Amino acid sequence: MSKTKTLSKTGRDHLITYGMVIIIYIVVEILLHAGLINNQMQGLLVPVCYYSVCAVALNLCVGILGELSLGHAGFMCVGAFASAIWSYQMQSTSMPAGLRFFIAFLIGIAAAMIIGVIIGIPVLRLNGDYLAIVTLAFGEIIKNLNSALFLGIDSKGIHLSLKSAIYLNLEDGVDPIVNGAQGIAGTPRDANFTIAVIVLLISLFIVQNLIDSRDGRAIMAIRDNRIAAEATGINVTKYKMLAFVISAGIAGAAGVLYSHNISTLVSQSQYFGYNVSILILVYVVLGGIGNMRGSVIATAILYILPELLRGLNKYRMFVYSIVLIVMMLLNWAPAAVMFRKKLFARFRKNEGTAEGGRKNGTA
Amino acid sequence: MEMRKFTSLVLAAAMGAGLLAGCGSSSSTSSSTASSAAATASVVTDTTSTTTANASSGDTFKIGVIGPLTGGASAYGTAVLYGAQVAANEINAAGGINGYQVEIVSADDENDAQKSVNCYNTLKDKGMQILAGTVTSNPCIAVADYTKQDNMFQITPSGSAEKCIANDNVFRTCFADPEQGTLSADYMSENKLGKKVGIIYDQSDSYSSGIHDAFVKEAKKDGLDVVSDEAFNADNKTDFSVQIQAAQDAGADILFLPFYYTEASLVLQQAKKMNYSPLFFGCDGMDGILTVDGFDKSLAEGLMLMAPFSASATDEKTQAFDTAYEKLSGGEAPNQFGADEYDTLYAIKAAAEKENVTPSMSVSDICEAMKKGMTEIQISGLTSDSITWDKSGAPTKSPRVYVIKNGEYVEESTSDSAATSTAASTAS
Numbered sequence: 017m018s019k020t021k022t023l024s025k026t027g028r029d030h031l032i033t034y035g036m037v038i039i040i041y042i043v044v045e046i047l048l049h050a051g052l053i054n055n056q057m058q059g060l061l062v063p064v065c066y067y068s069v070c071a072v073a074l075n076l077c078v079g080i081l082g083e084l085s086l087g088h089a090g091f092m093c094v095g096a097f098a099s100a101i102w103s104y105q106m107q108s109t110s111m112p113a114g115l116r117f118f119i120a121f122l123i124g125i126a127a128a129m130i131i132g133v134i135i136g137i138p139v140l141r142l143n144g145d146y147l148a149i150v151t152l153a154f155g156e157i158i159k160n161l162n163s164a165l166f167l168g169i170d171s172k173g174i175h176l177s178l179k180s181a182i183y184l185n186l187e188d189g190v191d192p193i194v195n196g197a198q199g200i201a202g203t204p205r206d207a208n209f210t211i212a213v214i215v216l217l218i219s220l221f222i223v224q225n226l227i228d229s230r231d232g233r234a235i236m237a238i239r240d241n242r243i244a245a246e247a248t249g250i251n252v253t254k255y256k257m258l259a260f261v262i263s264a265g266i267a268g269a270a271g272v273l274y275s276h277n278i279s280t281l282v283s284q285s286q287y288f289g290y291n292v293s294i295l296i297l298v299y300v301v302l303g304g305i306g307n308m309r310g311s312v313i314a315t316a317i318l319y320i321l322p323e324l325l326r327g328l329n330k331y332r333m334f335v336y337s338i339v340l341i342v343m344m345l346l347n348w349a350p351a352a353v354m355f356r357k358k359l360f361a362r363f364r365k366n367e368g369t370a371e372g373g374r375k376n377g378t379a
Numbered sequence: 380m381e382m383r384k385f386t387s388l389v390l391a392a393a394m395g396a397g398l399l400a401g402c403g404s405s406s407s408t409s410s411s412t413a414s415s416a417a418a419t420a421s422v423v424t425d426t427t428s429t430t431t432a433n434a435s436s437g438d439t440f441k442i443g444v445i446g447p448l449t450g451g452a453s454a455y456g457t458a459v460l461y462g463a464q465v466a467a468n469e470i471n472a473a474g475g476i477n478g479y480q481v482e483i484v485s486a487d488d489e490n491d492a493q494k495s496v497n498c499y500n501t502l503k504d505k506g507m508q509i510l511a512g513t514v515t516s517n518p519c520i521a522v523a524d525y526t527k528q529d530n531m532f533q534i535t536p537s538g539s540a541e542k543c544i545a546n547d548n549v550f551r552t553c554f555a556d557p558e559q560g561t562l563s564a565d566y567m568s569e570n571k572l573g574k575k576v577g578i579i580y581d582q583s584d585s586y587s588s589g590i591h592d593a594f595v596k597e598a599k600k601d602g603l604d605v606v607s608d609e610a611f612n613a614d615n616k617t618d619f620s621v622q623i624q625a626a627q628d629a630g631a632d633i634l635f636l637p638f639y640y641t642e643a644s645l646v647l648q649q650a651k652k653m654n655y656s657p658l659f660f661g662c663d664g665m666d667g668i669l670t671v672d673g674f675d676k677s678l679a680e681g682l683m684l685m686a687p688f689s690a691s692a693t694d695e696k697t698q699a700f701d702t703a704y705e706k707l708s709g710g711e712a713p714n715q716f717g718a719d720e721y722d723t724l725y726a727i728k729a730a731a732e733k734e735n736v737t738p739s740m741s742v743s744d745i746c747e748a749m750k751k752g753m754t755e756i757q758i759s760g761l762t763s764d765s766i767t768w769d770k771s772g773a774p775t776k777s778p779r780v781y782v783i784k785n786g787e788y789v790e791e792s793t794s795d796s797a798a799t800s801t802a803a804s805t806a807s
Binding site for chain 1 (some may be wrong): 465486490497521588589592593612614677
């Protein structure tokens with residue numbers, strides 16, 4: 017197959033992903049304006065987007081870089097807190113909400129990337145599963161640190177404490193911004209579905225273009241065979257850092273969306289613990305490792321499903337776990353893959369040979 | 380590759396839809412009612428389905444309850460739901476609010492702010508007009524933002540963080556965390572319980588640290604001497620010997636324990652082992668200490684706690700509530716969360732009757748009327764003989780202090796005037 021053919025194939029593949037997101041967005045917006053979506057669904061739109069963004073970020077780390085990270089909820093946490101502190105402090109000024117939110121994104125992403133660099137420098141030099149262990153620990157550390165953090169700003173400057181709000185010695189009438197275990201309450205709710213979809217599209221654009229670039233090929237070469245990659249002169253640590261830090265930054269952006277979607281932000285395990293990191297990993301694995309579109313689809317299904325199952329009460333999580341198992345089997349079990357191939361072979365005959373070439377592409 | 384993914388997606392979606400459809404018929408009768416409570420919910424389902432049966436839209440008040448019905452905090456959520464149900468059944472049996480029946484619609488938020496907002500949206504779809512929730516503080520703050528936007532009347536039974544009632548459409552029935560700390564310090568100094576106070580608190584819990592911060596501030600004003608101030612967190616709450624030792628070394632004669640009874644029972648046991656017996660003083664989270672499995676009740680002898688409600692009280696109202704509650708919960712004794720919600724529903728009834736609110740009014744009109752009504756009523760409930768509300772949404776009620784004597788709660792007399800004034804000053 018000629019080179020142009022392969023390029024257009026990946027190009028088309030990416031366009032399908034963007035198209036899918038945009039079409040879903042347009043359909044949802046039309047339904048919203050027609051009043052056909054109930055309140056429950058409306059409330060789920062932004063969370064689906066930010067978990068999708070985080071899943072795309074993690075997929076870059078797990079699927080393309082080939083390093084397991086169990087701390088992406090930690091990066092979300094960093095992005096969420098950094099941006100929420102900014103927005104909380106700035107909401108009393110005359111700064112327009114749009115600009116404030118944009119800067120909040122920059123701050124959240126930058127904070128997550130800086131933490132990503134700090135973690136990456138020692139760990140990404142190692143071979144093996146160290147990143148998984150370190151990120152797992154990092155996620156827990158960041159969560160506990162944030163829940164012990166007291167921070168306030170008054171006319172004298174920034175006050176910081178890890179003990180209690182009393183030790184901040186703030187001026188009278190000034191409330192601490194971050195109040196330890198009580199977190200931040202009263203951040204402006206700037207996020208909406210449109211912004212969330214734009215963030216998702218930008219994340220997809222960044223990740224998919226990275227994959228197609230020269231750097232992306234180097235990253236995947238490291239994933240597939242580190243020694244061979246090193247032998248061809250690829251700077252392994254540099255490319256690992258590149259992918260990991262971008263991944264952390266995108267997860268930080270997801271955190272910014274998170275903290276601007278509801279007005280309270282608390283650093284507790286149900287929001288940012290390792291369970292959440294693993295939940296995001298589940299989205300990535302079930303959507304297909306290395307498959308960005310799959311991550312988005314899996315996130316949408318697996319986030320909305322438990323909410324829809326609320327009517328089942330106590331059987332809810334039981335049904336959800338069965339769905340997880342069945343999805344996994346349908347995606348990966350050899351027998352199921354064979355069955356699908358047979359099924360589609362029949363469709364193919366009817367459709368003609370136009371699609372035939374693509375079928376043989378790598379999965 | 381795309382096709383393969385697509386099929387798997389379609390199949391999974393089809394299966395998910397099939398599951399939903401299959402269960403739809405069985406869940407439709409119960410999902411709008413309180414049955415999501417817990418495994419023991421069968422009784423609840425029975426009672427609520429009768430309420431639903433004679434209720435069609437437009438002539439019932441739909442009151443929402445959002446709280447953790449599963450997970451670590453489920454004890455609070457289920458208690459609130461039972462409390463709401465007891466009150467609703469009573470109100471309905473007595474002719475309803477302004478002649479209209481009350482229906483409770485509930486949802487499980489798992490003590491998660493985002494899920495709580497999802498629950499709020501779900502209940503809105505079910506036609507909720509008034510929200511008698513949410514149970515826990517953080518979800519409450521998140522949901523209050525949305526009720527403000529929709530201008531829906533909200534009254535939380537137990538959201539004790541100060542910011543829960545920051546919006547003008549949100550009221551609360553319980554004391555705020557800082558109020559409990561302030562009241563505890565005042566009570567200690569007024570009744571001359573001791574001079575030197577040791578504190579142990581849960582730093583990772585907003586309830587505990589909220590009380591702690593206010594207590595330390597007020598203790599300074601009251602002339603109490605805080606001699607030791609030690610924290611623990613959610614990850615190491617089994618061994619308190621270091622914290623107890625610090626209090627003992629500092630010679631504290633009161634040990635203030637503003638956290639939940641499970642951990643408090645361990646503190647009492649470990650203090651006993653260390654031959655340290657100061658006056659133990661707890662807040663409403665201490666309620667329930669006598670029910671801990673395997674706990675030697677004699678250790679709690681002399682323990683003081685400031686709590687709004689005790690199931691062991693012998694007055695007629697509490698006894699009637701206990702009986703009705705235990706019938707719903709399958710024998711489980713009520714706690715203050717259930718009692719708070721019970722009072723909350725009666726407050727809604729009183730305010731709605733004051734302003735002649737009817738279910739046919741819009742959510743926003745109900746809210747405006749209720750906001751006005753709430754400040755004009757005075758109710759006598761389980762958690763206080765007299766509760767009134769001001770515009771900020773904070774209740775004014777007298778705290779109750781219990782002492783454990785012979786394994787029973789015995790109410791101590793409190794000075795009402797001091798309590799009322801502090802409650803008002805914190806609220807302002």
